[in-house]
Amino acid sequence: MFLTTREIKFVVIDLESFQERENEVNAIIETCSRLGKVLLVSSQLAGPALQSSGTAIHYAKNTGEQWLFANVLRRVLSELELKPTSGVFITNSHENLKPAHELMLGTIVTRFDDESDQEVVNIFQQFPDFFIRPSKLYECLTGEFVGFAGEYYAAPPGIFIFKKPEKPTYSFSRVPNLKNPDCPIAVAGRYFDMSDARYFLHALSARIINSKNNPERQAKCFGNILLRTIRISTKNDFDYITRVPPKPSQKVDRLKMYMDAFADHPLFAREDYDKKQLRPDLLACEKEYHSLKHYSYADRLKVIEGVFSAHNDVKGKRIVLLDDVQTTGATLNEAIKTLKEKGAAQIYPVALAYHPYAVQTLALAVPHHVSCKCGKKMVPRCKIDGGEPFYGCSDGFNKDKKHSTITFSESVKTQLSVLEPSVMKQDEEVDAWNAQF
């Protein structure tokens, strides 16, 4: 599902990313033209040859200089007075996703199945709203295909741009596991932390935060999400379900709680699962280890090496291994190693959400051309009702001080004037506005 886009009025196509794919990009343009205005964006004049650009605006200016792609996007939004909340950005590479997210556009990455595992991981690092084959594009733009199962089942009805579909098609993502290539991770959704503007529109992230102190409250919801993801990702072809075990000092076993919630789910009986397949006892954590937050993958591995033990029953079995939020995958890969050493035949990791390192700094990557009344940086934010983007204070939760906000379009204009002062003329109005800060 699109997080920031509320109503699709225009589609921005990243022409350069579709080099060598002329037929494909023409088909994409045709599909998008049925739904709204199509803008083709390129930071250089040479894009693929276009056969069906009838309704399209080819937006690339011959200024003789190469612009940063981010600035081309800013310019398109600013000069055509487009609201990012009514737009979707379509690309075939991870490279230009970051500026699109910073500018609060919905994002789609097309998948042609010839991407390397590394490129797929790079795409996940940027968290597009959809990563789909072009044949799914129309369904996705019209709201029939909702994307991540976890985000669909976590969301209240009001968060959908379209009416929440009663019988949606939803999916999961298979994230390549570069350390254990035979164990790709099926993930049910994304997790944004509070430094990301999209956090405020993302029910799954809010529920994950809530589950840290209140796992009972989320057990039913997360049990449902995990069970559905197991079902579609394994096609029910496995022997046991277990989970990454909690540390000895952790009194609450959250993942076991979600597994217990499976057993009461109507789907559990309907799909012919047996309660005997639920085996939280297959993995145990024998040693205490300290928090892995802020550690690199290599350091995490060192801390966690040898802390788990596996039950003899895993020998020769195909095992679903549950985890909540994936970051570097170090804990998960240590659990996989432990199961393999005991002779498990196959392991299918399933995680509630994926949270790569790269996105933690997303909000901070935007140029800070202005600061708040209180002196702190302004960062992109979204209003919870309606998703309207704006710039607000990074210290805005501090109620003791007075804070300022600015509109998104004003901010983009100023960003352009700061980033491309020779191209962008600062008019008096902008100067006056700048002087306030």
Ligand SMILES: [Zn+2]
């Ligand atoms: Zn402030």
